[in-house]
Amino acid sequence: MDPISTFIPGTVPSRQWMSVCSEPPQSDLVLVLILLQAVIDSNIFPVMIEILQKAEFRTRKEAAWAITNASSGGTPEQIRYLVSLSSIKPMCDLLTVMDSKIVQVALNGLENILRLGEQESKQNGSGINPYCALIEEAYGGHLLGLDKIEFLQSHENQEIYQKAFDLIEHYFGVEEEDTSIVPQVDQNQAQYVFQQSEGPMEGFQL
Numbered sequence: 001m002d003p004i005s006t007f008i009p010g011t012v013p014s015r016q017w018m019s020v021c022s023e024p025p026q027s028d029l030v031l032v033l034i035l036l037q038a039v040i041d042s043n044i045f046p047v048m049i050e051i052l053q054k055a056e057f058r059t060r061k062e063a064a065w066a067i068t069n070a071s072s073g074g075t076p077e078q079i080r081y082l083v084s085l086s087s088i089k090p091m092c093d094l095l096t097v098m099d100s101k102i103v104q105v106a107l108n109g110l111e112n113i114l115r116l117g118e119q120e121s122k123q124n125g126s127g128i129n130p131y132c133a134l135i136e137e138a139y140g141g142h143l144l145g146l147d148k149i150e151f152l153q154s155h156e157n158q159e160i161y162q163k164a165f166d167l168i169e170h171y172f173g174v175e176e177e178d179t180s181i182v183p184q185v186d187q188n189q190a191q192y193v194f195q196q197s198e199g200p201m202e203g204f205q206l
Contacts, residue, residue, distance in 0.1 A: 061105075079112065082113075100160060104159060107163045129171060149164050
């Protein structure tokens, strides 16, 4: 059996626990950090990134949950480690799927990373969020990561629309929506398709 497929079920209990414990007690927070560091030391997250890029969609969803939870509950050093594994691009790729819940999960993970970058820019006095550029340059499916966030400002889901709007306004400055990147919907493939000169965008099938 594919080792990726056998690995991911082990992440489900932890990500479910973290998702319902929005304000866990301090002792539990310490435990989460210890467990997260143990996962990092076990070299599991590189497999997670591979899952986001190559596995079938159901498995990618669990990997996205795990990575977003790690970025939410992790220390700055742990979040930087996730970024160093090139986690931003596959998270940006999830912004084009038609599963609204997973789009929200991906947006939350990216927001956690951007929040850390903002803190770093204030601490070092540069005023430059280093992770904004990584999202802007995360090219996939004929679009950059920032383009994908921008088109979500036209999403029918109000929470997704608002989150995308807030991210653009807070971290990337206020820009007018680029109507050239508004996608069509391929009902047969259950994915968004962008009309680009290079051809239609590749997306996840549900």
